[in-house]
Every structure is written in C-alpha cells, then in structure tokens.
Amino acid sequence: MGLVVQKYGGSSVADAEGIKRVAKRIVEAKKNGNQVVVVVSAMGDTTDELIDLAEQVSPMPAGREFDMLLTAGERISMALLAMAIKNLGHEAQSFTGSQAGVITDSVHNKARIIDVTPGRIRESLDKGNIAIVAGFQGVSQDKKDITTLGRGGSDTTAVALAAALDAEVCEIYTDVDGVFTADPRVVKKAKKIDWISFEDMLELAASGSKVLLHRCVEYARRYNIPIHVRSSFSGLQGTWVSNEPIGDKKVEQAIISGVAHDTSEAKITVVGVPDKPGEAAAIFRTIADAEINIDMVVQNVSAAATGLTDISFTLPKTEGRKAIDALEKNRSGIGFDSLRYDDQIGKISLVGAGMKTNPGVTASFFEALSDAGVNIELISTSEIRISVVTRADDVPEAVRAVHTAFGLDSDTDEAVVYGGTGR
Amino acid sequence: MGLVVQKYGGSSVADAEGIKRVAKRIVEAKKNGNQVVVVVSAMGDTTDELIDLAEQVSPMPAGREFDMLLTAGERISMALLAMAIKNLGHEAQSFTGSQAGVITDSVHNKARIIDVTPGRIRESLDKGNIAIVAGFQGVSQDKKDITTLGRGGSDTTAVALAAALDAEVCEIYTDVDGVFTADPRVVKKAKKIDWISFEDMLELAASGSKVLLHRCVEYARRYNIPIHVRSSFSGLQGTWVSNEPIGDKKVEQAIISGVAHDTSEAKITVVGVPDKPGEAAAIFRTIADAEINIDMVVQNVSAAATGLTDISFTLPKTEGRKAIDALEKNRSGIGFDSLRYDDQIGKISLVGAGMKTNPGVTASFFEALSDAGVNIELISTSEIRISVVTRADDVPEAVRAVHTAFGLDSDTDEAVVYGGTGR
Numbered sequence: 129m130g131l132v133v134q135k136y137g138g139s140s141v142a143d144a145e146g147i148k149r150v151a152k153r154i155v156e157a158k159k160n161g162n163q164v165v166v167v168v169s170a171m172g173d174t175t176d177e178l179i180d181l182a183e184q185v186s187p188m189p190a191g192r193e194f195d196m197l198l199t200a201g202e203r204i205s206m207a208l209l210a211m212a213i214k215n216l217g218h219e220a221q222s223f224t225g226s227q228a229g230v231i232t233d234s235v236h237n238k239a240r241i242i243d244v245t246p247g248r249i250r251e252s253l254d255k256g257n258i259a260i261v262a263g264f265q266g267v268s269q270d271k272k273d274i275t276t277l278g279r280g281g282s283d284t285t286a287v288a289l290a291a292a293l294d295a296e297v298c299e300i301y302t303d304v305d306g307v308f309t310a311d312p313r314v315v316k317k318a319k320k321i322d323w324i325s326f327e328d329m330l331e332l333a334a335s336g337s338k339v340l341l342h343r344c345v346e347y348a349r350r351y352n353i354p355i356h357v358r359s360s361f362s363g364l365q366g367t368w369v370s371n372e373p374i375g376d377k378k379v380e381q382a383i384i385s386g387v388a389h390d391t392s393e394a395k396i397t398v399v400g401v402p403d404k405p406g407e408a409a410a411i412f413r414t415i416a417d418a419e420i421n422i423d424m425v426v427q428n429v430s431a432a433a434t435g436l437t438d439i440s441f442t443l444p445k446t447e448g449r450k451a452i453d454a455l456e457k458n459r460s461g462i463g464f465d466s467l468r469y470d471d472q473i474g475k476i477s478l479v480g481a482g483m484k485t486n487p488g489v490t491a492s493f494f495e496a497l498s499d500a501g502v503n504i505e506l507i508s509t510s511e512i513r514i515s516v517v518t519r520a521d522d523v524p525e526a527v528r529a530v531h532t533a534f535g536l537d538s539d540t541d542e543a544v545v546y547g548g549t550g551r
Numbered sequence: 552m553g554l555v556v557q558k559y560g561g562s563s564v565a566d567a568e569g570i571k572r573v574a575k576r577i578v579e580a581k582k583n584g585n586q587v588v589v590v591v592s593a594m595g596d597t598t599d600e601l602i603d604l605a606e607q608v609s610p611m612p613a614g615r616e617f618d619m620l621l622t623a624g625e626r627i628s629m630a631l632l633a634m635a636i637k638n639l640g641h642e643a644q645s646f647t648g649s650q651a652g653v654i655t656d657s658v659h660n661k662a663r664i665i666d667v668t669p670g671r672i673r674e675s676l677d678k679g680n681i682a683i684v685a686g687f688q689g690v691s692q693d694k695k696d697i698t699t700l701g702r703g704g705s706d707t708t709a710v711a712l713a714a715a716l717d718a719e720v721c722e723i724y725t726d727v728d729g730v731f732t733a734d735p736r737v738v739k740k741a742k743k744i745d746w747i748s749f750e751d752m753l754e755l756a757a758s759g760s761k762v763l764l765h766r767c768v769e770y771a772r773r774y775n776i777p778i779h780v781r782s783s784f785s786g787l788q789g790t791w792v793s794n795e796p797i798g799d800k801k802v803e804q805a806i807i808s809g810v811a812h813d814t815s816e817a818k819i820t821v822v823g824v825p826d827k828p829g830e831a832a833a834i835f836r837t838i839a840d841a842e843i844n845i846d847m848v849v850q851n852v853s854a855a856a857t858g859l860t861d862i863s864f865t866l867p868k869t870e871g872r873k874a875i876d877a878l879e880k881n882r883s884g885i886g887f888d889s890l891r892y893d894d895q896i897g898k899i900s901l902v903g904a905g906m907k908t909n910p911g912v913t914a915s916f917f918e919a920l921s922d923a924g925v926n927i928e929l930i931s932t933s934e935i936r937i938s939v940v941t942r943a944d945d946v947p948e949a950v951r952a953v954h955t956a957f958g959l960d961s962d963t964d965e966a967v968v969y970g971g972t973g974r
Contacts, residue, residue, distance in 0.1 A: 144607035151608075178627065184567035185574075185631050186638035193637070196645055197630035200623040204601065207620035208608050214616070215609035222619055227695070248695070272650070272671070 130296040132157055135167040135263065135286035139303045140360035141205050142172030150360060151212035154258060158218060163253045165293060167263045167286040168209055170201025191236030195276045199225070202262035210260045220258040223248060225265035226274065230285060232266035238278035239266060244292035261289060280341030287344050291351035298353050300340065301360035306367030307332070307339050309386040309536040314524050317537040321385065323368045328385040328479050331513045335477035336390025345369065383482025384489070384534045389527050391474040391520050393423060394448045397440040398455065400465025408439060410462045411455070418454040420447045424508040424517065440506065442517060445471050473505065474523035477515040478530060484511055496533035502526045553719040554676070555580055558590040558686065558709035562726045563783035564628050565595030573783060574635035577681060581641060586676045588716060590686045590709040591632055593624025614659030618699045622648070625685035633683045643681040646671060648688035649697065653708060655689035661701035662689060667715035684712060703764030710767050714774035721776050723763065724783035729790030730755070730762050732809040732959040737947050740960040744808065746791045751808040751902050754936045758900035759813025768792065806905025807912070807957045812950050814897040814943050816846060817871045820863040821878065823888025831862060833885045834878070841877040843870045847931040847940065863929060865940060868894050896928065897946035900938040901953060907934055919956035925949045
C-alpha cells in the first residue's frame with residue numbers, strides 16, 4: 129500500500145460541485161489501496177476577496193493579521209472537502225497547517241518551511257482516514273502565530289508533506305493536463321511533456337513557466353519526491369517530474385524540454401557609468417540593499433574615448449519603481465549620467481539538458497529568431513538554458529518560431545485549459 | 552486603568568464600513584485609559600453562507616469539520632478588525648479561541664467552556680495592545696480540535712474572558728439600544744431598562760427575550776461580571792445587568808422588569824393515559840432519552856369514570872417531530888390512546904423579583920389577559936415569573952395588554968432596531 133499526496137488548487141474546488149468532483153477523485157485513490165493525504169487551496173476567488181476586504185479597511189494590511197485573514201480560506205475549503213468525502217462513505221479529517229505540523233520561520237506573508245512534523249497526519253492515516261490539509265499555511269516555530277507561505281504555497285505544502293511522510297508521489301492537480309513544451313495559450317501546437325527532469329523543470333519555472341513554481345520543484349528535488357502534474361478535470365496522465373523516468377516507462381530525455389517566456393520583467397539601463405573597478409558592485413549593492421532580486425545583467429563594451437560604459441539589468445516590473453528610487457538616491461555615490469527604464473520587454477528561454485552535448489542548439493536558436501525577424505537585446509545562458517530579451521510584442525511570434533524550429537510542435541492542437549489558475 | 556471586554560455581533564461588523572466604525576469605538580475606549588479586549592462574531596451573513604455551502608456538499612455535515620468550517624468566519628472578522636485598528640494608529644493583535652485560551656469540552660457544535668487561560672491576551676495587553684478575540688470558538692481540552700460554542704457563543708466567550716481577566720465590565724454591543732420591557736417590534740411603547748438584576752434577566756432570557764442568551768447571563772452571574780448591553784450604532788447608554796446597580800446610579804429595582812414572549816414552542820398532548828403512578832415518568836423518560844428539553848408540563852384532572860387522564864407539555868418546535876416519533880415508538884410501553892400536536896401556541900411571561908412581595912401581581916396579570924379576550928391554555932410559575940400559553944395569534948395583543956396594565960409603557964416610542972441580528 130502506497131502513500132500518495134494530492135494537491136488541488138483553487139480552480140479545482142471553486143464551488144460545491146468542484147468539491148464534490150474532487151472528493152470522488154480522492155475516494156478513487158483511496159479505493160485503489162493508497163493512503164491518501166490531500167492538500168487543498170482556498171476556493172476559487174476566496175483569497176482575492178479577502179485581500180479586497182483587507183484593502184478596504186486598511187491601505188497597508190499588517191503581516192500577522194493578513195496571514196490570519198488569508199488562512200481562513202483554506203479552513204473553509206478543507207472542512208467542506210472532508211464533509212464531501214464523508215458523504216461518500218469514507219472517513220476524512222481536516223487539519224490546519226499548524227495541526228499538520230507545518231513549522232515555518234516567522235516571516236509573515238512569505239514564510240519558509242523549516243520543519244514538518246506530521247504526527248497527527250500519520251495517526252489519522254493509520255486509523256484508515258483520508259487526511260485533508262490546508263495548503264499555503266503553517267505555524268511559526270514558537271507555535272504561536274499563523275503564517276502563510278506566499279505565492280504557490282500550497283504546492284510547497286504538498287511537496288513538503290510528501291517528503292516528511294515519505295510519499296511515493298506528490299500529485300499536483302491543476303487546470304491544465306500537465307507541463308507543456310510551451311505555454312498552450314501562445315503555442316497551439318504545444319505538446320504535453322510525459323516526463324521531465326527536476327533540472328529542466330527548475331529552469332522552465334525560473335524562465336516563466338507557471339505550472340509549477342521554482343520553490344516547489346527545488347524542494348521536491350532536494351528530497352527526491354516525484355511530482356505528477358495533472359488535471360483534476362480530465363483524469364488523463366499528466367507530466368512526471370523526477371530524477372529518472374518512473375517505473376517501467378522508457379522515456380528518453382528530450383534534447384530540448386521546452387520553450388518558456390516571461391513578460392513580467394522590466395529592464396533598467398544605467399547610462400554613463402565610469403568604466404573602473406567597483407562601479408558594477410556599487411550599483412548592485414544598492415539594488416540588493418533595497419531587497420530587489422535581479423535576473424539578467426549585461427555590461428556594454430566601454431567606449432574608450434569617454435571612459436564611460438552602460439550597464440543593463442532585468443528585474444520584476446513590480447520592483448521597478450523601488451529600484452529607480454534606490455539608484456537615484458545613491459546617484460552621487462555610484463556616479464552615472466542617467467537611468468533608462470523599459471517595461472516593454474519579454475524574455476524567451478530554451479531549456480534542455482541535451483544542449484550540453486549538442487553544440488548546434490545555440491546557433492539554431494538564434495537562426496530561428498532571426499528568421500522570424502526578432503531583434504535580440506540581451507542574452508544570458510546557463511548549462512541547460514539560453515535566454516534572450518526581445519521587445520514584448522515579439523514574444524508570441526518568437527516562441528512559436530523557436531518551438532517549431534526545435535521540432536516540438538504536436539501534430540494536433542492537444543492543449544486544453546480547463547479553468548482559472550489556483551494558488 | 553480598567554480592563555474592559557467588548558463584544559460586537561455580526562450585524563455590527565457586517566461590512567468594511569461597519570468594521571471601521573467599530574474600530575473607532577474600540578480606539579475611543581482605549582483612549583479613555585482602558586485596557587481593551589474585543590470579542591467579535593463573524594461578519595453579517597458569513598456563518599449562514601458557510602452553513603449553506605456545507606449543506607451543498609453534504610446533507611449531514613459532521614461535527615468536527617463543521618466547527619472547522621464555521622470558525623473561519625471569526626478569523627476573517629477579527630483579522631480585519633485588527634487591521635482597521637492599526638490603521639487608526641493603535642496596536643492590535645488578533646487571537647483565535649485557541650490562542651486566547653478558551654478551553655472547551657469535545658462536544659462539537661455546542662461545546663461548553665471548561666477553562667479560560669488568557670496568558671497571551673494578558674501579555675498582549677501589557678504591551679499596550681488592543682486584543683481582538685474570535686468569538687464562538689474554542690479548542691478541546693487535549694488542545695487538538697477546534698470547537699464551537701453553539702448559539703450565542705460569542706456572548707459567552709466575552710463573559711468568560713471578562714471573568715478570567717477580572718474585567719470591570721463586559722460590554723455586549725448589539726443592534727438595539729439595550730434590554731427593553733418587551734420586544735420593541737411588538738410593543739412600540741416598550742421602555743429601555745437602565746438596570747436589571749441577573750435573576751430577572753435570566754428569567755427574561757428563559758422566557759423568549761433574545762437580547763442576551765440564558766447561558767451567557769448565567770456565566771456572568773456565577774462570576775459576578777456586570778454586563779452592559781448597548782448599541783454599536785447609537786453610542787447611547789444601554790442596559791446594565793448585574794447583582795446591584797453599578798456605581799453611583801441610584802436605580803430602584805422595578806416590581807416588574809418586563810414582559811417576554813416566545814412563539815418558538817409547540818405543545819404535545821398525550822391523550823388517554825392510565826391515571827396510575829409511573830405513567831408521567833414513562834412519558835418523560837422517553838422524551839429525555841431522545842435528548843429533548845421540555846419546558847412546561849400540565850396534567851389534567853383525571854376523569855374518575857374512565858381512570859384515564861391527559862398530559863400536556865411544551866417543547867421547541869424544532870424537536871416536535873423527534874418527540875412524536877419517540878412517543879409513538881414507545882406507545883405500548885407507556886400506554887396511551889393518542890397524541891395531539893399543536894404548533895400554533897405562544898407563551899407570554901411576566902418577570903420581576905417584585906412579585907415575590909406583591910401578591911396582587913398574578914391577579915392583575917390574569918385580569919389584563921381576560922380584558923384583552925385572551926384565552927389561557929397552560930400556566931406555569933416561578934418565584935419571580937408567571938408564564939401562560941395562549942394561541943399564537945393572541946400573543947402580540949396579550950403582550951401589549953400586559954405591558955400597559957403593569958404601567959410599563961413609555962411616553963414615547965423610543966425603541967430602535969438598527970440592523971439584523973448577530974450571532
């Protein structure tokens with residue numbers, strides 16, 4: 129008998145019908161002889177509605193109270209799900225993050241899991257129950273305050289519980305059939321990936337693929353927990369994410385796993401920086417002190433005549449204002465002429481472990497972009513990824529061109545998106 | 552500096568505006584030099600909406616999960632209230648029933664408080680914070696499961712915390728200006744009562760007055776916590792409920808405190824019961840075994856010719872079906888001819904400690920009913936209360952007649968109901 133952790137996002141439990149549908153699927157897994165732990169997000173738009181209420185009473189909701197507010201959403205969905213399962217004649221018990229032993233640090237709104245002590249879950253499973261756990265939430269180490277894990281927190285809860293319970297698999301149910309070779313909304317001929325390695329999945333997540341968050345994949349890789357991403361609507365086999373292909377499946381590692389894109393970043397160019405040691409350090413220390421994460425960095429070739437150079441970097445658009453303010457404030461300390469801010473950029477990334485041993489990949493990538501008439505502004509590479517920055521408008525065409533050039537196109541339009549996006 | 556416990560019902564915090572209004576009132580109390588603990592119910596119709604969702608997924612929601620579900624409502628309101636207070640520049644922290652140390656037995660959906668250990672509340676107050684506590688909920692003695700206190704639970708939470716913290720007063724904010732000499736919706740000339748003893752308030756609550764629940768008043772009397780029932784909308788002085796009039800107020804105990812009525816009961820008559828010892832016991836053992844509480848009981852004078860008698864009793868309408876079923880099932884054991892069920896009855900009660908020393912009260916009460924042409928079906932009395940059962944249709948007229956006869960009418964129509972009814 130195996131132990132399975134299943135996670136259902138908000139779109140899968142958006143209403144009473146959704147909850148009953150999910151309950152049936154959970155009972156199926158139980159009937160197949162598994163011990164079943166279910167992690168559930170808040171119903172549909174609940175979280176957004178709570179955030180809206182918070183903003184109505186206070187322009188700057190405080191961390192501790194904000195977490196207390198938001199975690200109400202999962203208490204509702206988990207209790208309803210447990211009731212729906214009981215109504216199908218199976219025993220179920222719901223547990224808050226705290227009751228499930230999800231111990232975090234005390235950083236409200238984006239706490240990190242530091243330990244999982246699932247004694248009560250284990251106990252409940254041993255009694256033959258299905259255990260339902262609130263996603264996205266934990267309790268601070270001193271056991272006093274409720275915390276939330278931030279964006280994608282429920283996926284992380286699921287993987288962390290799967291690791292602590294030594295589960296055979298962590299099934300992430302969502303509103304698409306799995307991980308695709310490109311965003312199906314952009315590339316109609318995107319193909320569902322049957323299996324992908326943790327490494328490639330990490331690169332895809334870091335490059336804009338939204339099906340799984342980087343943090344969750346990282347956790348799964350660290351504890352070697354296979355993830356099965358699949359649809360709660362269709363019942364089809366989805367995408368396995370693991371170190372090696374699972375079971376008797378002979379899946380060959382593809383040279384290229386997929387094409388990801390991201391239009392959530394902006395580019396800042398620091399113009400007229402003296403070309404001497406320590407200048408770049410001064411700029412990026414300023415940015416780091418403002419607690420802003422940057423992505424790509426490029427330093428232009430210095431113009432010998434002036435002794436000045438330009439430094440460009442990309443960062444989340446949401447951090448743009450803060451970065452500009454921090455740099456302006458430190459202008460005299462750093463020494464630069466001006467700042468340029470550009471939020472009309474997009475990033476296209478090609479990911480695949482195969483590029484390590486296939487030297488032609490980079491050339492083919494640039495040729496595909498060139499043939500599509502797409503101009504490249506920045507380039508950055510890792511061992512298994514090439515990313516370029518282009519105009520935001522060029523992104524859809526660029527993604528399709530690269531997808532076709534690497535033979536990733538499906539014969540059919542197979543991708544279906546079933547609902548909204550859960551948390 | 553005094554310690555004040557304030558309780559706000561669901562109608563007072565029905566929306567963001569209500570929450571902000573209540574926040575201002577709380578901050579006023581704090582500015583007046585008090586330590587302030589606030590107990591809050593779920594917003595407006597939240598609880599009903601959650602119950603509705605539960606019924607959609609399961610016809611018989613289970614106790615533990617149902618409590619987990621319902622307690623989400625107070626988490627939302629308490630977190631929002633804490634945010635709203637912070638936004639006014641004061642420090643506030645919210646606490647679940649569990650965090651506030653509200654320890655209960657394990658009877659889900661109607662748990663009883665068995666201890667209150669408000670260490671964290673005290674700590675928070677000592678730091679200068681306003682403490683916001685979720686009403687209606689606690690944690691089972693083994694600290695494992697969330698429980699709810701049943702109807703009127705938030706009032707009980709407030710009184711229990713006031714007792715544990717040795718508060719000067721427990722202020723119950725509601726949508727009326729206080730306790731009235733009769734239901735203002737029935738008697739336009741009902742007067743607000745300035746002060747009422749615990750004893751009289753207990754009898755009013757037991758007789759159908761809905762402003763304070765019996766259980767909450769009982770708790771307050773046991774620990775001698777003065778209650779101040781008042782409106783969160785008007786800011787007027789309300790009704791004080793205590794052993795003795797508070798402070799320098801010279802309030803004379805009225806002979807009659809008020810007239811209560813109740814149309815939520817039904818009457819069952821067991822017809823043709825053999826008039827011999829043990830018959831009544833057999834009937835009421837049957838009812839008790841079905842866990843039904845009864846109110847009034849009357850046995851008719853036996854007709855000597857037949858050796859048979861009739862026994863009537865009243866009980867909540869909601870228990871009617873269950874009682875009939877239990878009696879029918881045990882018909883041969885008890886021995887009776889037939890059952891009559893009547894849910895068109897009403898109860899009118901006159902309450903006042905003064906009737907102990909004023910022998911004319913009973914006579915005046917019956918005269919008033921007779922003058923109003925109201926027929927009496929059952930009578931029951933305590934030391935400080937007389938209750939009669941009449942036709943339900945006669946109740947409004949009967950209440951007005953009695954109210955006038957005992958000189959309780961106000962010169963003006965002073966009663967205002969501001970909103971819905973909170974939990």
